[in-house]
Every structure is written in C-alpha cells, then in structure tokens.
Amino acid sequence: MIVKELLRKKLKAALEECRAAGTLVSAEFPPVVIEIPADPAHGDFATNVAMQLARSEKKAPRVVAAVICDQLAASVDIFEKLDIAGPGFINFRLKPGFWQGLISGMLSAGDSYGHSATGAGRKVQVEFVSANPTGPLHIGHGRGAAIGDTLCRLFAATGWDVSREFYYNDAGQQIANLARSVQSRCLGIEPGDPTWPEDGYQGEYIVELARAYLAGESVTADGKVVTASKDPQDLDGIRCFAVAALRREQDLDLQAFDVSFDNYFLESSLYSDGLVESAVQRIIAKGHTYEQDGALWLKTTDFGDDKDRVMRKSDGGYTYFVPDVAYHLNKWERGFVRVVNEQGADHHSTITRVRAGLQALDAGIPLGWPEYLLHQMVTVMRGGEEVKISKRAGSYVTLRDLIDEVGRDATRYFFLMRKPDSQLVFDIDLAKDQSSDNPVYYVQYAHARICRIFESAAEGNLSAAADQAALLVTVEELDIIRKCAAFPEMVEAAAVNFEPHRITTFLHELAALLHCFYNRHRVLGDDRNLTEARLYLLAAVRQVIANGLALLGVSAPERM
RNA sequence: GUCCCCGUAGCUCAGCAGGAUAGAGCACUUCCCUCCUAAGGAAGGGGUCGGACGUUCGAAUCGUCUCGGGGACGCCA
Numbered sequence: 001m002i003v004k005e006l007l008r009k010k011l012k013a014a015l016e017e018c019r020a021a022g023t024l025v026s027a028e029f030p031p032v033v034i035e036i037p038a039d040p041a042h043g044d045f046a047t048n049v050a051m052q053l054a055r056s057e058k059k060a061p062r063v064v065a066a067v068i069c070d071q072l073a074a075s076v077d078i079f080e081k082l083d084i085a086g087p088g089f090i091n092f093r094l095k096p097g098f099w100q101g102l103i104s105g106m107l108s109a110g111d112s113y114g115h116s117a118t119g120a121g122r123k124v125q126v127e128f129v130s131a132n133p134t135g136p137l138h139i140g141h142g143r144g145a146a147i148g149d150t151l152c153r154l155f156a157a158t159g160w161d162v163s164r165e166f167y168y169n170d171a172g173q174q175i176a177n178l179a180r181s182v183q184s185r186c187l188g189i190e191p192g193d194p195t196w197p198e199d200g201y202q203g204e205y206i207v208e209l210a211r212a213y214l215a216g217e218s219v220t221a222d223g224k225v226v227t228a229s230k231d232p233q234d235l236d237g238i239r240c241f242a243v244a245a246l247r248r249e250q251d252l253d254l255q256a257f258d259v260s261f262d263n264y265f266l267e268s269s270l271y272s273d274g275l276v277e278s279a280v281q282r283i284i285a286k287g288h289t290y291e292q293d294g295a296l297w298l299k300t301t302d303f304g305d306d307k308d309r310v311m312r313k314s315d316g317g318y319t320y321f322v323p324d325v326a327y328h329l330n331k332w333e334r335g336f337v338r339v340v341n342e343q344g345a346d347h348h349s350t351i352t353r354v355r356a357g358l359q360a361l362d363a364g365i366p367l368g369w370p371e372y373l374l375h376q377m378v379t380v381m382r383g384g385e386e387v388k389i390s391k392r393a394g395s396y397v398t399l400r401d402l403i404d405e406v407g408r409d410a411t412r413y414f415f416l417m418r419k420p421d422s423q424l425v426f427d428i429d430l431a432k433d434q435s436s437d438n439p440v441y442y443v444q445y446a447h448a449r450i451c452r453i454f455e456s457a458a459e460g461n462l463s464a465a466a467d468q469a470a471l472l473v474t475v476e477e478l479d480i481i482r483k484c485a486a487f488p489e490m491v492e493a494a495a496v497n498f499e500p501h502r503i504t505t506f507l508h509e510l511a512a513l514l515h516c517f518y519n520r521h522r523v524l525g526d527d528r529n530l531t532e533a534r535l536y537l538l539a540a541v542r543q544v545i546a547n548g549l550a551l552l553g554v555s556a557p558e559r560m
Numbered sequence: 561g562u563c564c565c566c567g568u569a570g571c572u573c574a575g576c577a578g579g580a581u582a583g584a585g586c587a588c589u590u591c592c593c594u595c596c597u598a599a600g601g602a603a604g605g606g607g608u609c610g611g612a613c614g615u616u617c618g619a620a621u622c623g624u625c626u627c628g629g630g631g632a633c634g635c636c637a
Contacts, residue, residue, distance in 0.1 A: 031577095033577090033579095035579080037579095037580075038575095038579095038580075038581090038582085038583090039580075039581080042580075046579090046580085048578090048579060051579085051617075051618090054617085055617095061617080085580075086579085086580045087579085087580075087617065087618075088617090089579080089580065132637080169637075172637065173636075173637060174636095174637060293635080294635085295635055297635095306562065306563075306633085307633095309634095309635095310634085310635045311635095312635085313635040314635060315635075317635085319634085319635070319636085319637090320636075320637045321637095344631095345564070345565065345630090345631060345632080346631060346632065347632085348563085348564055348565085348631080348632060348633095349563080349564085349632050349633055350632095351564095352563090374564085374565080376565060376566075376630080376631080377630075377631075417572095417573080417574095418572090418573065418574090419573095419574085421565055421566070422565085422566065422573075423565085423566070423629095423630065423631095425571095425572065425573090427572075427586095430572090430585095430586080433599095434599065437585075437586065437599090438599080439584095439585070441599050442585090442599075442600090444599085445597085445599050445600075446600095448597080448599085449596085449597065449599095449600080452596070452597060453596050453597095454596095455596090456596050457596080501573095501574080502574095505573095505574060505575090505584085508574095508584075508585080509584080512584085515600055515601065516600090516601065516602090518596080518600070518601080519592085519598095519600065519601040519602080520601080520602095522595070522596070523596060524595095524596050525596090559597090560597080560599065
C-alpha cells in the first residue's frame with residue numbers, strides 16, 4: 001500500500017464530505033497533491049489543496065484549510081497532528097502506531113515488497129544493447145545494458161509481462177567490412193598497408209579472429225556451431241566465423257554483466273522472410289511514397305519529419321531505416337502493446353523516421369509507438385584523465401575491461417547512478433575504491449551490517465518481534481520506517497519515467513539513515529523487548545535494500 | 561540553419577506533472593571505536609540553481625528568448 005495514495009483518498013473523501021455539509025462550495029476539486037515536506041518539522045506529509053481551492057471558494061487559503069482540517073480530524077483517526085502553516089499548507093503527522101504497523105506488510109511481502117500489479121500482465125518488449133557483431137561491447141553498450149536490464153526488472157516488478165530483445169545485423173556493410181578486415185589479417189596485411197581495407201577494423205581482436213580462423217577452431221553462438229574452414233579466400237566462411245565468434249564474445253560479456261535476453265532477432269531474417277518487401281509494398285499501396293531521381297521516397301513530412309527520406313536507393317538497395325520499420329511492424333504483430341527501445345542518444349534521429357514509416361503502413365499503430373529511452377555518452381576517467389584506449393579493441397574502452405577492473409556490482413551501479421539524459425563520467429578510481437567513498441559499498445555495507453547484527457542476535461537467541469513494534473519511537477527509527485514505506489512509490493516512479501537512477505538515490509538515502517541509526521543506538525542491548533523491536537525494524541530495512549539492489553542487478557552481500 | 565540532451569557548491573551529480581530557510585557524495589577543517597564490522601557516524605565552511613523576460617499567491621522546477629557544452633541532421637549503417 002502506498003501511504004500517499006491512502007492519504008489522497010482520505011483527503012478526497014473529506015472534501016466530498018465538506019461539500020455535502022455545505023462547508024465547501026466549489027463545483028470541482030483540483031487533483032489532490034500530497035507531498036513530503038522538505039523540512040520534517042512540517043510533518044510527514046503536506047497538501048496545498050486549500051491554496052488551490054481558495055479562488056473558487058472565495059475565501060482565504062487558511063480559512064479553507066481550517067474547514068478541511070476540521071473535517072479530516074472528525075472522520076480520520078490516523079493523524080497525530082494536523083495543522084495549517086504558511087500561506088495555507090495543511091501539514092499531516094501520522095501516529096507512530098500507523099508507521100510501526102507498516103513493517104509487518106513489508107516483511108510479509110518479502111522479496112516482492114515494492115512490487116505492484118500496474119502492468120496487469122500486459123506485454124511489453126524492451127529492446128536494448130542491439131550491438132552489431134563487429135567488435136567487443138564498448139562502454140556505451142554497457143550503459144545501455146545496465147539501463148535496459150534494470151528497466152526490464154522495473155517492468156517485471158510493476159506487473160508487466162516483459163520480453164527482452166537483442167537485434168543485430170549479421171549481413172550488412174559493416175559485417176562485410178569485418179569479414180574483409182579478418183581476411184586481410186589472415187593474409188598478413190596490416191593497417192597502414194596499401195591493401196588494407198578502407199575503414200577496416202583495426203583492433204587486436206581482429207588478429208585473434210584471423211588466428212582462430214586459420215587454426216580451424218569452432219565456435220558456438222546463438223545455438224549454432226560454426227567451424228572455420230581455414231581458407232583465407234573463403235570470404236563468406238570468414239564472415240560466418242567472425243560473426244559467430246564475436247556474438248559469442250558479446251554473450252560472454254553480457255553474461256559477466258548478468259544481462260540476458262529472451263530473443264535475438266537477425267536483421268537478415270527480415271529480408272529472407274520477405275518482411276521488408278511486404279512492408280515496402282504496403283507503404284506504397286497506402287500512397288505515402290513517390291519516385292524521384294530514380295529513388296523511392298517516403299513522405300515522412302506527412303508525419304512530422306522536416307524532409308522526406310529515401311526508402312529505396314537508386315541502386316536498388318533499401319536505406320537502413322526501412323528494415324527497422326519492417327522489424328517494428330513485426331514487433332507490433334507479435335502483440336506488444338508497449339515497446340521500449342533503449343539506445344544511445346546518437347540514434348535519436350531515427351525515431352521520427354521509424355514512427356513515420358509505421359504510420360504510413362496504416363496498421364493501427366498508435367502515434368507514440370514505440371517508446372524510446374535514449375542514454376547520453378559515457379566518458380571514463382582514471383587518475384583524473386580520460387581513458388580512451390583499450391588493449392583489445394584498440395580505439396575504445398570495452399565493457400569487459402571495466403567489469404574486469406572494477407567488478408560487476410560497481411560497474412552496474414555506476415552506470416545506473418545518473419539519469420539516462422545526463423552524460424556520465426565513469427570514475428574508475430572511485431568505482432574500485434573499497435571504502436565508504438564508493439557509493440556501491442556504502443549501500444551494500446548497510447545490508448551486510450544488518451546481516452551481521454542478525455548473526456550476533458542469533459547467538460544470543462534474540463529475534464525480531466512484531467509485538468514490540470510500539471517501542472520504535474526515536475526520530476531515527478521513524479525516519480527509517482517512513483523511508484521504507486516510500487519504497488513502492490519510488491519503484492513505480494522509476495518504472496513509469498524510465499529512471500533507474502531513482503533507485504540508487506533512494507538506496508543511498510536509506511543506507512545513510514541506517515548508518516546514522518546504527519551509530520546513535522545500540523540494537524543488541526540490555527532491554528530485550530527493545531532489542532527485538534529493533535531487529536524487527538532492521539529486518540524490514542534489510543529486505544528493502546535487498547529488493548532495491550535486486551532491481552539494479554547488484555548483489556546484496558551478507559558479509560563484507 | 562533545424563532537432564534532441566545538458567548547464568544547480570571547487571569536482572561528480574540528485575531535486576524539476578510549481579510550494580514553505582536549495583540537497584548528497586567527493587575534496588577541505590575538526591571530532592567520535594573498552595561497545596552489534598570505523599567499508600561507519602557527528603559538526604563546519606562552501607550557491608546570483610548559466611542569463612533575461614513572462615505565467616503564478618509562489619519558479620531550480622512551467623513558457624519564450626539568449627549564452628555556454630555535447631550529440632544528431634546522407635540515395636552511410
């Protein structure tokens with residue numbers, strides 16, 4: 001139960017009662033907003049509804065507030081204090097018993113505390129990472145993987161039926177370039193040589209691929225085994241081998257990052273299954289195209305673009321967004337009422353084109369479908385300087401480099417600390433720091449600390465006791481309960497707004513409250529009842545921290 | 561030129577479907593372990609919320625303009 005929601009209902013009911021009694025006369029009431037005041041002295045919650053009503057009531061805000069307060073005080077008994085403050089705020093302070101009573105619900109919900117049924121089992125697909133198999137995953141993919149994975153976890157936690165999808169191109173220009181690059185290495189050609197392919201891939205991994213190919217190795221990827229033919233002239237064979245090997249590498253990277261997918265979708269299948277051609281024909285039939293300069297154009301300006309775009313080039317090939325449209329039509333036909341594409345912000349210009357293409361299909365697809373979550377760039381800092389070079393990839397920092405150096409938990413946490421809209425500076429020194437300066441450890445330590453207390457408690461045959469909850473009356477204890485009680489709405493907001501960073505922020509705040517409490521009060525003390533009450537509280541905190549970390553895909557260690 | 565994101569403490573960033581003295585971490589100055597892990601806590605200094613105008617009882621939050629920084633604008637993918 002979300003406490004704010006409860007209050008909102010009580011307040012709405014009180015307004016209606018006032019109207020029935022004639023003490024309020026407004027024809028309509030504004031949406032009731034309940035907020036948590038910045039200054040805790042103002043109470044647990046506050047509402048501005050009296051100020052909003054002042055105009056239609058033709059009374060001073062504080063007078064309106066008094067009317068509402070009287071009604072609330074008469075009909076609801078959860079308030080310890082109700083008062084009117086400032087220009088007309090109504091401040092609420094709930095009885096300690098109300099807060100103490102919330103703990104049992106947190107513990108009985110257990111691992112699902114904070115979850116909701118908002119999604120009502122509807123299907124949502126999240127497409128993320130979607131890296132082409134032309135090299136190891138880089139740090140930008142890492143951010144996308146962390147954000148996309150956590151978004152999936154958030155959707156699952158809020159009642160959606162989530163499907164995780166990874167889309168890649170195994171046959172385009174970039175792949176041909178990859179094959180040529182590996183072939184060149186097989187033939188002993190190096191970057192800089194006259195015959196080295198233009199824009200060839202130069203990373204060390206290309207050398208490794210050539211070596212493996214010539215050695216006749218076998219790789220397994222996406223359920224298929226590919227064995228190298230060893231023949232440097234077999235460009236197609238090299239392509240298949242290189243793609244399989246890099247897909248496998250990427251899978252290992254993702255596995256190390258604890259990110260998994262339900263479905264891998266190949267761009268080539270769109271062509272082989274005729275989906276591109278049928279989508280194009282359908283758009284033509286709907287009259288949204290024209291021929292000009294030997295090319296086929298889509299009138300994207302009919303759908304908000306600033307100029308029309310070429311669909312089929314004069315050489316007969318399709319431009320890159322066409323298979324994307326066919327792909328998304330396929331997603332729609334698979335029954336996903338919601339689709340979220342998590343991508344780097346540098347792909348932002350494709351959004352208008354894909355949506356325009358989908359509208360041109362006239363397939364009943366809603367205007368804002370699919371949704372997009374774009375993340376900004378990542379820069380990596382070490383020793384106060386930007387890191388740009390990877391030993392493996394040559395020109396960029398790989399996800400694997402990061403995971404190997406700072407660990408999975410810290411890598412994920414750091415990627416999720418900032419809102420996707422903000423550019424991210426990844427400080428390797430801080431991420432590796434095994435101290436409280438490191439926000440990951442700070443949160444994990446709070447969890448481990450509680451676990452340790454429970455171990456000590458067990459040795460003294462002490463355990464949490466719900467019936468002593470009334471003893472939890474200090475500021476620190478009530479602050480903790482209030483924070484834990486706000487967890488479900490935070491999860492909801494993080495899911496609705498695609499904002500995983502709300503979770504890291506929340507966890508850091510909760511951990512701070514826990515550490516503060518720990519330093520001011522002794523849990524295992526002489527007073528057995530109080531000890532059991534505090535253990536009861538800590539059990540809830542441990543659960544909330546564990547649940548929050550689970551949403552991030554970060555471990556909750558019992559010992560550190 | 562058009563579009564998107566960002567601009568809040570020295571640094572990295574929260575806060576932004578408007579609300580009551582603007583927050584955290586790092587860095588800096590002090591202090592707290594005979595006691596459940598000091599990977600912790602307490603206290604302190606540090607701000608024209610890029611700027612201007614507007615809407616409002618009230619703006620870091622909304623609108624317009626403007627100045628910075630980043631990204632995207634292809635018959636490349």
